Amino acid sequence: MTETTTRTAITRPVFVRHDDAALRTLHIVTWGCQMNAYDSLRMADVLRPMGYREVATDDADMVIFNTCHIRERAADKLFSALGRLRAVKEARGGRMMIAVAGCVAQAEGAEILRRAPYVDLVVGSQAYHKLPELIAAVEAKRASVIDTAFPAEQKFDFLPEDQSGQGAIANLAIQEGCDKFCTFCVVPYTRGAEQSRPAAAIIAEAKRLVARGAREIALLGQNVNAWHGEGLDGRDWSLARLLDALAEIPEIGRLRYTTSHPRDMGDDLIAAHRRNAKLMPFLHLPVQSGSDAILTAMNRRHTVAGFRRIIEALRAARPDMAFSSDFIIGFPGETDADFRATMALVREVEFALAYSFTYSRRPGTPAADAAAQVAPALAHERLMELQDLLRDQQHAFNRAQVGRRFEVLFTGAGRYPGQVAGRSPYLQPVVVAGTGLADGAIGPGTMTEVTITSANPNSLMGTINQEQIAA
Numbered sequence: 001m002t003e004t005t006t007r008t009a010i011t012r013p014v015f016v017r018h019d020d021a022a023l024r025t026l027h028i029v030t031w032g033c034q035m036n037a038y039d040s041l042r043m044a045d046v047l048r049p050m051g052y053r054e055v056a057t058d059d060a061d062m063v064i065f066n067t068c069h070i071r072e073r074a075a076d077k078l079f080s081a082l083g084r085l086r087a088v089k090e091a092r093g094g095r096m097m098i099a100v101a102g103c104v105a106q107a108e109g110a111e112i113l114r115r116a117p118y119v120d121l122v123v124g125s126q127a128y129h130k131l132p133e134l135i136a137a138v139e140a141k142r143a144s145v146i147d148t149a150f151p152a153e154q155k156f157d158f159l160p161e162d163q164s165g166q167g168a169i170a171n172l173a174i175q176e177g178c179d180k181f182c183t184f185c186v187v188p189y190t191r192g193a194e195q196s197r198p199a200a201a202i203i204a205e206a207k208r209l210v211a212r213g214a215r216e217i218a219l220l221g222q223n224v225n226a227w228h229g230e231g232l233d234g235r236d237w238s239l240a241r242l243l244d245a246l247a248e249i250p251e252i253g254r255l256r257y258t259t260s261h262p263r264d265m266g267d268d269l270i271a272a273h274r275r276n277a278k279l280m281p282f283l284h285l286p287v288q289s290g291s292d293a294i295l296t297a298m299n300r301r302h303t304v305a306g307f308r309r310i311i312e313a314l315r316a317a318r319p320d321m322a323f324s325s326d327f328i329i330g331f332p333g334e335t336d337a338d339f340r341a342t343m344a345l346v347r348e349v350e351f352a353l354a355y356s357f358t359y360s361r362r363p364g365t366p367a368a369d370a371a372a373q374v375a376p377a378l379a380h381e382r383l384m385e386l387q388d389l390l391r392d393q394q395h396a397f398n399r400a401q402v403g404r405r406f407e408v409l410f411t412g413a414g415r416y417p418g419q420v421a422g423r424s425p426y427l428q429p430v431v432v433a434g435t436g437l438a439d440g441a442i443g444p445g446t447m448t449e450v451t452i453t454s455a456n457p458n459s460l461m462g463t464i465n466q467e468q469i470a471a
């Protein structure tokens with residue numbers, strides 16, 4: 001069932017010209033995960049037929065904030081940005097529509113309009129396909145509109161075809177929502193229950209992305225490896241089977257999937273890393289903590305030993321496999337021994353990349369009410385110690401690439417004249433200066449072997465094997 005709530009207490013001028021042919025400007029501000037970045041592209045797709053064209057500045061006919069609720073500070077960004085935009089709207093005599101989308105919209109709903117009554121539209125993460133009718137409702141009623149319902153239909157089935165032109169590296173959402181209910185996390189509440197798109201829709205979208213130049217496709221989902229959907233043969237497919245089908249599209253050179261949960265890292269998916277050559281040897285696998293007591297309190301439903309077994313099995317399947325992960329430090333009840341166990345796991349696994357944060361209390365999640373909250377200063381001290389180690393590991397991983405030769409997918413020009421830039425199999429930016437080739441010999445989508453000559457903390461430099469290009 002869908003519900004649209006309107007608030008009529010606020011009267012306001014008509015913001016947007018009704019003339020459908022008129023060109024209207026649109027500015028989307030995106031925070032949060034790759035799913036939000038993908039959703040923002042899709043919102044632009046929905047609004048394009050209404051005459052909206054994206055502009056780089058926030059002095060636009062419509063400004064959408066696509067928000068993240070994962071940590072307190074992520075959510076706070078919205079209200080300070082809204083405060084700034086209010087002045088821009090006033091300077092335009094009110095002729096601006098301000099919309100709040102994404103996970104804060106989903107979680108806070110009417111509270112946003114209470115704190116910022118000049119917001120015109122609050123649209124939850126599952127209602128983007130309804131944007132045209134919601135905008136029409138704002139214009140007709142001259143009142144703010146909220147839609148944060150979880151409709152019965154999947155938004156993906158109702159969004160127009162992707163027209164975003166993402167370039168050589170493209171994201172494709174295949175799964176949304178989460179049924180895991182980790183005790184710290186808002187995602188099951190902001191994104192709803194796990195839903196998988198059918199294989200046919202995913203393959204069709206992949207082909208459209210390829211036709212517009214994509215050579216690398218990253219499959220997105222909040223729990224992407226829990227994906228299971230209707231296959232082309234009508235049977236239930238696993239992610240491993242879907243990856244095999246996508247690998248049959250000749251123009252696709254590289255495949256990835258993110259974010260995975262250790263619970264769903266099945267044997268068939270591990271085996272796919274052995275047999276599917278297009279699957280990149282890099283996996284983001286959040287572990288959160290190296291202590292079983294904390295993993296239990298987090299309701300992660302896997303153990304440290306279980307995580308270790310997955311890493312070993314993947315390294316056995318592909319010896320060049322590298323890993324990134326997420327960590328939460330200072331989860332309620334975390335003792336010094338628990339933290340030491342996390343440090344020990346990090347030393348043992350050696351991550352190529354990692355994201356780590358102190359625990360942030362999220363009202364409405366079970367852990368928010370736990371008695372044993374860790375003092376913020378102590379959590380911060382532990383986080384700094386962990387981040388020192390993770391930074392050293394990232395630098396060591398980058399340095400270890402020097403002298404290696406691997407295929408780089410080029411995405412465009414580098415920062416300085418004559419440079420071309422791309423991505424390594426491990427997502428590191430790679431820059432090649434002075435290729436000695438004619439301009440344009442290497443363009444977005446070119447995949448060719450590069451020998452890595454030096455490493456910076458966040459990027460690599462390399463040279464191109466000339467015969468490779470001539471061939």
Ligand code: SAH
Nearest residue numbers: 184185222259286326327328357358359360
């Ligand atoms: N679905 C993914 C990650 C989703 S959120 C998974 O299961 O791992 C991305 C990351 O944000 C999480 O991995 C976690 O490390 C972090 N995170 C989530 N809630 C948090 C909170 N309340 N405080 C601090 N970090 C949090």
Ligand code: SF4
Nearest residue numbers: 178180181182185187
């Ligand atoms: Fe959040 Fe856990 Fe679901 Fe990941 S698996 S989205 S951390 S509840």
Ligand code: F3S
Nearest residue numbers: 032033068069070103
């Ligand atoms: Fe943030 Fe929502 Fe993504 S809370 S991390 S934008 S799913």
